[in-house]
Amino acid sequence: MSGSLVYSAASSLRFSEVTSLPQPKINRSRNGTAKFPTGARSFKASAQTLNAEPYVTESVRRRVSSLYELLKVNETASLTEIKTAYRSLAKVHHPDASESDGRDFMEIHKAYATLADPTTRAIYDSTLGFRRRRVHAGAMGRPAGRVYTSTRRWETDQCW
Amino acid sequence: MAEQEYTVASDSENTGEEKSSSSPPPSLPEIAVGIDIGTSQCSIAVWNGSQVNILRNTRNQKLIKSFVTFKDEVPSGGVTNQLSHDQEMLTGASIFNMKRLIGRVDTDPVVHAAKNLPFMVQTLDIGVRPFIAALVNNAWRSTTPEEVLAIFLVELRLMAETSLKRAVRNVVLTVPVSFSRFQLTRIERACAMAGLHVLRLMPEPTAIALLYAQQQQMTSHDNMGSGSERLAVIFNMGAGYCDVAVTATAGGVSQIKSLAGNAIGGEDILQNMMRHIAPQPQEASSSSTAALRVATQDAIHKLSSEDNAQIEVGDKISKVLDRSEFEEVNEEVFKECERLVTQCLRDARVEGCDIDDVIMVGGCSCIPRVREVVKKVCKKDEVYGGVNALEGAVRGAALEGAVTSGIHDPFGSLDLLTIQATALAVGVRGNGNRFVTVIPRNTMVPARKDLFFTTVNDGQKEALVVVYEGEGGESVEENHLLGYFKIVGIPEAGRGVPEINVCMDIDASNALRVFAAVLMPGCSSPVVPVVEVRMPTVDDGHGWCAQALNAKFGSALDLVTLQRKM
Incomplete structure (x- = not known):
């Protein structure tokens, strides 16, 4: 009822969190959104908007460093694994299934939309670049979730 | 019990309160009922704890004709009112096809088509609400589609309350894909007038999609985790509307990939045929028009299973209709069906050959030509047989009602989710x-x-x-x-x-x-x-x-x- 109203008024604007650049336009382009084809922009929202993501503070967004981690899948996950992970997470985070307001689920869906399309996934992977090994190692250190496949892959093999 | 909080409900004339996406207080979860308000027939169903139960009226009917008759003081709808014969609905005293009229202005071609109905639909063609009236004791009594729908919904609600022995307040309704948000507010308005609180307005094919997701989950429990995803085309054509959805289903989750819909349906087919059989226009509320309407309707039904049908109306009309003639007269309707399915596939970015199942529901899905057209576009030889053509939507709505009310089923039958998409x-x-x-x-x-x-x-x-x-x-x-x-x-x-x-x-x-x-x-x-x-x-x-x-x-x-x- 009134909750949704309060929520939007208080949280839709976190402009103060924006990095203190004087020129918003420059800021947006620096965020890298414009450089990618349309599909790829979904994983990096521009900071200055009402749609800004920073206030997805709660559960999902803050503690992840990659879309793979968000979906709790391996970076080498197949499309089927990604889809299965997406659906499992949807059952937990979709507003119909939980008390959540849908923000978490929107992030999950964005991650899914990016990773389910081979083109946008490739672009995203290239932006991961140097972080890849570190992220991957971090992900492997976590306890395996139910959507996690435990098979050995070439990365794991190379570790030892 | 905790003291009730005093809050000011938002000033929304439609529901009196904001639609809530959260479940009701956990103490006594009221299971929302599902209602399929069809242009010609309505039904109401509820999750009974283990399965969906379609409620019946006192005459033991599951499918209830959608109409309200105005006579004397108290209008009565199809739930309580027993018609002795079909023509009784066509005297001008009954309003029907509310779903085709609700939330439309008088320049809308769908409203103009309704001028052939026996009750009064007056248009000034300036883009305002049409004037609608029923003939009561030789006087036109004005009403609105919202009012008619509300009277009908009150009857449905009382019927459900009698049957369930509890108050019924929360509902999930199915609506056509092509409804604008303004039309949706009119549906909510009618529900509010009937004392019902709308939890969800589900596009009809998405209700079918949820039912399909449940069936898939039940039959393939073993490979739930494997993510084997089934793509289905859902084609729903009733008396008033034709809707199409493409859905990807696995593990009880149905993700709607695309939706398409238009206000085209059995009513158009019926009017095309009436014009074909009796080209000269007649008084819409005359008894001969009523007889023609009933006879044409019967003939159309017959043509779904037979190659030709005889039409006799009084001593003026006697004609044998064959199926090819029927198909020719309604060519435009079938072309539109094809266009909607094609568009929906294109929007979902899938090819006909990717489709696993084609689900066809609604009264018009029995028409052989409609089945042919849809199967051809989807490149399938068979239609999925697991969904009852007339009960699927209400069953899906009842499932959504239970899921949205936060009901859990120990056997996992409600471990379901529809991920909706915007129709417009x-x-x-x-x-x-x-x-x-x-x-x-x-x-x-x-x-x-x-x-x-x-x-x-x-x-x-x-x-x-x-x-x-x-x-x-x-x-x-x-x-x-x-x-x-x-x-x-x-x-x-x-x-x-x-x-x-x-x-x-x-x-x-x-x-x-x-x-x-x-x-x-x-x-x-x-x-x-x-x-x-x-x-x-x-x-x-x-x-x-x-x-x-x-x-x-x-x-x-x-x-x-x-x-x-x-």
């Missing part, structure tokens, strides 16, 4: 008279998207945000006006300098909110308070407000999309 695009007027899409069609719900606009005039201090919804036609006139508001207090600056951020948010219960903020270069927070408006705000359904705004302000308060610097 929403956007604002900008770049002259253009419709600038903010949230496109077939976007996953919940959704939140934004766009940047700027002023068109130097020193422009105010801007109008005019919100439209539609299939995404380029000019605003091709879309429905949902509402408008003014942004004030824009700092004086050259045109193109202020940045106006328009954000749209659709939550899981499909409520749309529009936000607007004014930003200036060099300032990282909005310069004036953000405006938030729940849409639709128009309460009349016509586009006159847009014309009035245009006449008053011209392009003085216009917006253009902001070209981003690379």
Whole structure:
């Protein structure tokens, strides 16, 4: 009822969190959104908007460093694994299934939309670049979730 | 018991309170009932703890004719009123086809087609609500589609309360895909008048999709985790509307990939045939027209299983109709069915050969030609047999009612989820008279998207945000006006300098909110308070407000999309 109203008024604007650049336009382009084809922009929202993501503070967004981690899948996950992970997470985070307001689920869906399309996934992977090994190692250190496949892959093999 | 909090319900005439996406208090979860309000028939169902149970009226009917008869003081609907024969509904005293009329203006071709019905549908063709009246004791008694629907829903509600031995308040209703948000508010209005609280308005094929997801989950429990995804086309054609959806289903989750729909259905087929059989127009409320309507309807039903059908009306008309003749007369209708399925597949970015199942429901799905057309486009030889053509929608709605009410089933039968998509695009007027899409069609719900606009005039201090919804036609006139508001207090600056951020948010219960903020270069927070408006705000359904705004302000308060610097 009134909750949704309060929520939007208080949280839709976190402009103060924006990095203190004087020129918003420059800021947006620096965020890298414009450089990618349309599909790829979904994983990096521009900071200055009402749609800004920073206030997805709660559960999902803050503690992840990659879309793979968000979906709790391996970076080498197949499309089927990604889809299965997406659906499992949807059952937990979709507003119909939980008390959540849908923000978490929107992030999950964005991650899914990016990773389910081979083109946008490739672009995203290239932006991961140097972080890849570190992220991957971090992900492997976590306890395996139910959507996690435990098979050995070439990365794991190379570790030892 | 905790003291009840005193809160002011938001001033929404439709529900009296905001649609809530959360479940009711855990102490006594009331299971929402599912209602399928069809153009010709309605049904009501509820999750009984282990399965969906379709409720029956006192005459043991599951499918109840949608009509309300006005006579004497108390109008009575199809739930309680037993017709001795079909023609009794056609004397002018009964209003039916409410779903074709609700929320439409008198320039709408669908309203014009309804002028052939026995009750009064008067149009002035100026874009306002049509005048609708029933013939009672030789006088025309005025009513509205909302009122008629509300009377019918009250009867349905009482029937359900008797049957379930509890109060019924929360409902999930199925609605056509092509309904505008304004039409949806009219449905909510009718529900509010009937004392019902709408939890969800589900596009009809998505209710079928949920039922299908449950069936898939039950039959393939073993490979749930494997993610084997089934793509299904759902084709739903009843008396008033034709709807199509493409859904990807696995593990009890049904994700709607695309939706398409149009106000075309059995009523059009019936009227085409009536015109074909008796080309000279007759008095719509005359008994011969009523007899012709009943006889034609029977013949159409017969042609679904036989090659020809005899029509006899009084001593004037005696004719044998064959199926090819029937198909020729309704060629346009079948072409539209084909177009909708093709469009839906294209929007979902799937080919016919990717489709695992074709599900066909609704009365018109029995027509052989319709089945042929849909099977051809989907490149399938068989139609999925697991869904009852007339009960699927209400069963799906009842499932959604249970899921949305937070009911859990120990056997996992309710471990279900529909991920909805928007049936129509929403956007604002900008770049002259253009419709600038903010949230496109077939976007996953919940959704939140934004766009940047700027002023068109130097020193422009105010801007109008005019919100439209539609299939995404380029000019605003091709879309429905949902509402408008003014942004004030824009700092004086050259045109193109202020940045106006328009954000749209659709939550899981499909409520749309529009936000607007004014930003200036060099300032990282909005310069004036953000405006938030729940849409639709128009309460009349016509586009006159847009014309009035245009006449008053011209392009003085216009917006253009902001070209981003690379």
